[in-house]
Amino acid sequence: MRFRRLGRTALQVSELCLGTMNFGPLTSKEESFDILNDALAAGVNFIDTADQYGGRLGVGATERLLGEWLAEDRSRRGRIVLATKVHEPMSEDINDRGLSARHIQNACDASLRRLGVDHIDLYQMHHIDRAAQPEEIWQAMDRLIAQGKITYVGSSNFPGWAIARFNEKATASHRLGLVCEQSLYNLVERRAELEVLPACQAYGVGVIAWSPLAGGLLAGVTTDASGRRAGAQAQDGARMNSERIADFAALCDGLGQSPGVVAISWLLHQPGVTSAIVGPRRRDQFASLLKAPELALEAAVLSRLDAIFPACGPAPEAYAW
Incomplete structure (x- = not known):
């Protein structure tokens, strides 16, 4: 496994991040533990979760x-x-959600209890909360850092303007600011290239790409873990992208690599990307993707992928002229 700095920090994280959203509701405790142990054995040192994960x-x-x-x-x-x-939302309580200073403090304490640890390395805002001002959020994060409960702060699903705003506020107060942004980014969904990736590169914010396989579309998945056909949204995506997916599959066949490995390798070739989150349901799914960081794609292959899945490019050039 290879490692990269998390944004502009000195912290080293693996190029694959193990996402755990399926652990518990879709993946049994026993298989989840097996995947976690396999990840450690493979050199993966980056594990991502969220307080809301748990499904049914x-x-x-x-x-x-x-x-x-x-x-x-x-x-x-x-x-x-x-x-x-x-x-x-963690309950029906109107204040048990969002990014108020009160909820951030209470939610962090609750996460520490559930995880059974005394600190969280990376505490991420799961979504933007337009009702919460950066000053209130940074006050809460500063308190948690001072208490030794968290070390770094990151964002997830933030637009480019919010990444800029939060880091400008942080710089003005001599804070480190956001060190990473967890963003939807894959060959099919490249809109992050418009504003989010340029903002992250400008502010030294590492990009953690979630859904690198576009919900299984880039891995040729048409059924779920129980053998049922994929959901309507995934099937619609497969129909709308059928020609591109077929061209992609042919390219991968020519490389002698699985589509999933190529899709993740492509992400790791993109400027500013620190790590790709893989969220397996099964142990074999995780094992099949472990070699993605080792796959070097030649310039001709990257150009062909851009032809199959056209780039958005940065804003405003992408739409202004």
Whole structure:
């Protein structure tokens, strides 16, 4: 496994980040533990979760599962960069959500209890909260840092203007600011190239790409883990992109590589990308993607991928002229 600096920090994280959204509701505890152990054995040191993950088991279930895994062997905690998120509703309480200073403090304490740890390496805002001003949010994050409960702050699903605004506010107060942005980015969905990626590069914010396989579309997935056909949205995506997906599959066949490996390797060739999040449901799915960071794509292959899945380019050039 190879490593990259997390944005402008000195922290080194693996080029593959293990996403845990499926752990608990879709992946059994036993198989989740197997995947986590496989990740450590493969050199993956970056594990991402969120306080809301848990699906049918209820919010917080995935963090609790991770806490059980960490408790099995206390040495594991020191070997991983642990990331979680705050923002999503945790109950029907009107204040048990969003990015108010009160909720950030309470949510962090709750995540620490569920995870069974004394600090979180990377605390990410799961979505933008337009009702919360940066000054209020930074006040809350400063308190958590001073208390030793978090180390770095990141964002997720932020637009470019918010990344700029938050880091300008941070710089004015001599703070480190946002160190990474977790963004939807893959060969099919490249709109992050318009504003988000340029903003991240300008401010030294690392990009953590989620859904690198476009919900399985770039891996040729047409059924879910139980054998049922993929959902309507995925099927619609497959129909709308059928020609491009066929061309992509042919290119991958020519390379002797699986589409999933090529799709993730492409992401890791993009400027500003620190890591790609892989969120497997099964152990074999995770194993099949481990070689993606080692795959070097030649310039001709990258150009062909751009031809199949055209780039957005940066704004305003992409639409102004």
